[in-house]
Amino acid sequence: MFLYRHFVPNLTIGAPVIESLRKHTKAYLDCHLMVTNPIDYVEPLGKAGASGFTFHVEVSKENWQELIQKIKLKGMRPGVALKPGTPIEEVYPLINSENPVEMVLVMTVEPGFGGQKFMPEMMEKVRMLRNKYPSLDIEVDGGLGPSTIDVAASAGANCIVAGSSVFGAPEPAAVISLMRKSVLENQEKC
Numbered sequence: 001m002f003l004y005r006h007f008v009p010n011l012t013i014g015a016p017v018i019e020s021l022r023k024h025t026k027a028y029l030d031c032h033l034m035v036t037n038p039i040d041y042v043e044p045l046g047k048a049g050a051s052g053f054t055f056h057v058e059v060s061k062e063n064w065q066e067l068i069q070k071i072k073l074k075g076m077r078p079g080v081a082l083k084p085g086t087p088i089e090e091v092y093p094l095i096n097s098e099n100p101v102e103m104v105l106v107m108t109v110e111p112g113f114g115g116q117k118f119m120p121e122m123m124e125k126v127r128m129l130r131n132k133y134p135s136l137d138i139e140v141d142g143g144l145g146p147s148t149i150d151v152a153a154s155a156g157a158n159c160i161v162a163g164s165s166v167f168g169a170p171e172p173a174a175v176i177s178l179m180r181k182s183v184l185e186n187q188e189k190c
């Protein structure tokens, strides 16, 4: 997870942290850039060893084709995120493109802070995406945990970002297992 302060008021993880993590893990490092100038971060994050690079559709209306191309050239998987107020139709051109994004992140809270309440009304966006693109990776972020995972997974989400519910749990691994099980069970039903 990678946040910056151009789009939201806080600053957390940057390329040096990704570089340090990469020395210790082969795990998928999924970077969500809440920034107004994502293109400036493609080079440093690619070099640092990021796996996924997700930018916001709201700030990339003009240069998304160039951005996707650069992300792929640096060996990362491109993804696009959208805020709760942004219509799902805005990401369709980026999926239908000859050089498409490989993941869509539907924000289920206003971006910026952990610990917010899950917005179930965002599931309509997830359902619309899943119906239109059966094999697309669809990520959800915000308020995900044992009480909301089934709603998200049954709508079609298969990549789950969870902060408070995992880090605040007495047994984080059990919460991760429960959420993974829900995603897998719902995928089997499709």
Ligand SMILES: O=C(CO)[C@@H](O)[C@H](O)COP(=O)(O)O
Pocket: 109, 110, 111, 112, 113, 114, 115, 116, 141, 142, 143, 144, 161, 162, 163, 164, 165
């Ligand atoms: O940072 C954000 C939103 O920008 C959070 O949504 C976290 O990415 C997840 O935190 P929880 O909602 O799971 O506490």
